[in-house]
Amino acid sequence: MKKQSIVMLIMLFFMVGSVAASCASKIQPAEALDVAAISVDEFFPKSEGTFVLKDLESGKIFSYNNERAKEQRAPNSTFKIMNSLIGLQVKAVKDEYEIKYWDGTKRTLDNWNQDHTLGSSMRNSVVWYYQEMARDIGEGRMQEWLDRCSYGNRDISGGIDRFWLSSSLKISPFEQIDFLEGLYRETLPFDKGVMKTVKRIMIQQEGDEYILYGKTGSSGLEDGLSTGWFVGFVVIKGHPYVFATNLDSQEEFAGPAAKKVTIGILRKYNLVTR
Structure with a gap:
């Protein structure tokens, strides 16, 4: 009987250890992606864009089309990230639920033609909401915060409610990466x-x-091409990566095309699953 008890105890010990190991394996952080081994050529068949990915734990950076990744372009609606930060900081809006009321003017997209909050304006990229908020922020405070964050070329001379919309403000994909890492x-x-x-x-x-x-951005068509952005970060099993995609497209709004390419790359390397 004593021998059987010892055997049972040994078996129980191994069973508990096995279950514990199984549970531990489920909560382990993701195996780090070797960013140096990334290949994204198939997503840019005409080399018409750039993609940058930074592993925030290792500090390693991958960039496709490195020269374009250094070039500054208008941030367009990716500036809504910065605009939101400044607006909340200076109390131009009190929180993500603050409503601004539609003025009745019909605009490009149907979902813009209604009242919006800061949160819904970010999700639907509502230009008029952010233009109103930029006017409430004012040139002085806007310039101060762009300077403090070293955001791109920091040039708001294109007008307080236009400077980020294919105008004076420019930022490169590498600069987007630095800004987003800070966020x-x-x-x-x-x-x-x-x-x-x-x-x-x-x-x-x-x-x-x-x-x-993430956040998309689009320039609108110019000489038959639109420039699109998708920038942001993905956290998988606690492991963070920051990304910036910028590309040209014949679509009227290239932001969704940049998002589609980004999602494709992230899926390829199992950083997202859908």
Whole structure:
């Protein structure tokens, strides 16, 4: 009987150890992606864009079309990230739920033609909401915060409600990466609560093991081409990566095309699952 008890205890020990190991394996952080081994050529068949990915744990950076990744272009609606940070910080809006009322003017997209909050304006990229908020912020405060964050070329001379829309303000994909890393790490010179709110309204997708944050931007057609952005970060099993995609497209709004390419790359390397 004593021998049987010892055998049973040994078996129980191994069973408990096995279950514990199984549970531990489910909560382990994702195996780090070797960013140096990334290949994205198939997503840019005409070399018409750039993609940058930074592993925030290792500090390694991958860039496709490195020269384009250094070039500054108008941020277009990706500036809504910065505009939201400044607007919340200076109390131009009190929170993500503050409503601005539609003025009745019919605009490009149907979902713009209604009242919006800061959160819904980020999700639907509502230009008029952010133009109103920029006017409430004012040139002095806007310039101060762009300078404090070293955001692109910091040039707002194109007008307080236009400077980011294919106008005077320019930023490169590499500069987007630096800015977004600061937002993810909450090291930008804004209140922590402000940064947490903006990150929350940037959420695009959530899975069991990942959260994707991002914002598109589009220039509109010029000489038959639109320039599109998709920038943000993805956190998978606690492991963060920051990304910036910029490309040219014959579509009227190239932002969705940039998002599609980005999602394709992230899926290829199992950083998102849908």
